[in-house]
Amino acid sequence: MSTLIVPKLDEQPWPTLGPQIAAFIEERAIFGPGSLKGQPARLDADKKAALYRLYEVYPQGHPLQGRRRFKRGSISWRKGLAKTEFMAWVAFAELHPEGPVRCDGFDAHGRPVGRPVNDPYIPMLAVTAEQVEELAYGALSVMCAEGPDAEFFDVSLERIIRLDEYGRADGKAVPLSNNPGARDGARTTFQCFDEPHRLYLPRAKSAHETMVANLEKRVLEDPWGLYVGTAGELGQESIAEGIHEEALAIDRGEIDDPQLFHFHREAGGTYDMSQREQVIEAVREATGPVGEYGPGQFESIAKQWERPSADKAMLERLWLNRWVRSGQQAFDPNAWANNGLPGSIPDGALVTAGFDGARYRDSTAIVITEVSSGRQELWALWERPADVDEWELPLDELRESMAYLFEVMDVWRLYCDPFFLEETVAAWQGRWPKKVYEWRTNVASTVVHAVRAYREAIASGEVHWSQGDPQAADLARHIGAAGRRRTNFVDDDGQPMFMLQKIHPDRKFDAAMAGLLSWEARRDAISSGVTRSRSSKMLVF
Structure with a gap:
């Protein structure tokens, strides 16, 4: 993935106020602190494209005609691309008494006509008050105090007040840092979240939730929020990580009619970073x-x-704007991505299987491995939706899927983590004796060796995935979501050994554990001399 833009562009473009706002910014705004301070604002192609999408409105004839399409917008670009400047320019247009930022009807050609916000209130959130002043709020202060329209504003460190034609207060922008209670009653029209990858502490997340709730208080002014920053650290549970996960869900088609627009660009290729x-x-x-x-x-x-x-x-x-976690991913996603093989595992192949999951939370998965080739496929997956609190694994579907596996494939062994599904696993042991085995994943002394073996197989290219598997992307997603949990065990070289754990509470990795169990069963098959299956289903030793 190099660029992720969701929702994707429709064949028929949406009406947008973007061109008017882009022209307004370049005519009336300036650069904030830095080498270009005081010079007229200039929008590059990416920033113009972002403005066009951020200000899309519902077309004429729609029940919501003229209303904003997106309640939230998110920009994720690498460091050094004037993202904070961009946020300040948007805030400038939202605060300005002549900013064409809300739809006031359509012209004869069906294009929206912009109007300013009535009595704007713009809170701008960052980690600390000092950061607020140094980042977007600081840039906005310079634009309002030193730009060509300085007479419209009264600027201080605590607030920027918009003045009407009589010099009276007619709206304002304020810096805000981790203090949700102070702004609980605020009537927000637009709000900014600067560097949301750094907003992960409970106080900051509480402030964020309060501010998002405030968006429903000024319905007539069609309020919205903007997030601007770079990729953060996986597993830190920052506000930015939650937005990124939501964007990926939109990209997978799991969210209908999303209210989030997200523009993310990264270095998506495979590079040798030593060169x-x-x-x-x-x-x-x-x-x-x-x-x-x-x-x-x-x-x-x-x-x-x-x-x-x-x-x-x-x-x-x-x-590079890549979402990574320093040394915490158990398996190398890039190595896994390079291990694909054309085709898929044929019916009747000798396979081993792994099963892991839970009845009431997260996900449950079955992964199979072709003994002869080391190729893996995600046989079945059930996941609790992110927006559902109470969920239960459909046991009938699970039983049917497992029965079909044993019917279609020549299963040598199935290794199961039985937690919370002991009765189901026991029933399988009765139905397929000497083929189904319990393999508990909480026993560190055995799990650490299985994790190391699977890691080495992925890194060396010994384990493969099927390019013909329709669920290959889901298996890759779970492989990437598996994190390390350090133990007291060390290998022969004195290096620490790991079990598996979540990188993030909302990211599921049960298919990775099932793949590990399936691979462990395949290793046992190889060490037992099992190589292939005859048509009579007899095993060759």
């Missing part, structure tokens, strides 16, 4: 059509990887 030229190309891909801001910029960024003490995971997040 400077490869790093330069990765930075170039993450940057997009904007290109270098100055000669040698990409090379200067790439040289940061060459420092012996560099935090390379952090560099990936900041400059």
Whole structure:
């Protein structure tokens, strides 16, 4: 994935106020603090495209004609692309007494006509008050105090007040940091979340929830919120991570008529980060059509990887805009992605199977491995939807799926983690004796060795996945969501050994555990001399 834009563009473009707002920003706004301070605002292609999508409205004839399409907008670009400037420009247009940011009807050609917000209230949230002042609010303060329309605003460190024609207060923007109670009654028309990947502490998340709830209080002004930042650390449960997961769900088609617009660009290719030229190309891909801001910029960024003490995971997040967690993923997603084989496992093949899951939470999966090739497929998967609190695994479907597996394939062994499904596993043992075995995944002394074996098989390319498997993407998603849980065990080289755990509460990895169990059964098949199945279903030793 290099660019993720959801919802995707429709064949028939939506009406949008974007062109009017882009022209307004370039005519009336300036750059904030920095090398370009005070110069007229300039929007590159990405920023214009984002504005066009962010300000889409329902067309004429629709029951919601003229209303905003999206309640929330999210921009995720790498460090150094003037994202904070972009947020401040949007806030400037939302605050300005002449900003064409809400639909006031349509012209003769069916295009929306913009109007300013009546009595705007714009809270701008960051981690600390100092960051608020240094980031979007600080940039907005300069635009309002030093721009060509300075007479419309009264600017201080605590607030920016919009003035009417009589010099009276007619709306305001305020900095906000981790204090949900103080703004609980606020009548928000637009709100900003600067660097949401850093908003992960309970207080910040509580402030966020309060602010989102406030969006319903000014219905006539069609309020909305904007998030701008870079990729964060997986598993940190930041506000940005929740938005990214929601965007992926939209991309998978799991959310109908989404109220979120998300624009994410990263270095999606496979690069050798030990080679400077490869790093330069990765930075170039993450940057997009904007290109270098100055000669040698990409090379200067790439040289940061060459420092012996560099935090390379952090560099990936900041400059390549990749969602990573430093050393916490149990398996290498990139290696897994490169291990695909054409086709799929044929009916009647000798396979081993792994089963893991729970009856009331998360997910349940069955993964099979072809003994001869080491190819894996996701046979079945059941997942609790993210927006459902009470959920139960459909046991009838599970039993039917397992029976069909034993009917279609030559199953040598099935390894099962029986927790919360002991009776079901016991029934399978009675139906298929000497084929179904309990394999408990909470016994560290055995699990750590299975994890290491599966990790090594993925890294070496010994384990494969079927390109013809319609659920291959789901299996890859679970492989990437499996995290490390450190134990007191070490390997022969003195390196720590791991069990599996979640990287994030909402990210499921049960198919990865089922794949590990299936692979462990395949290893036992190989060590027992089992190689293939005859047509009579007799095993060859």
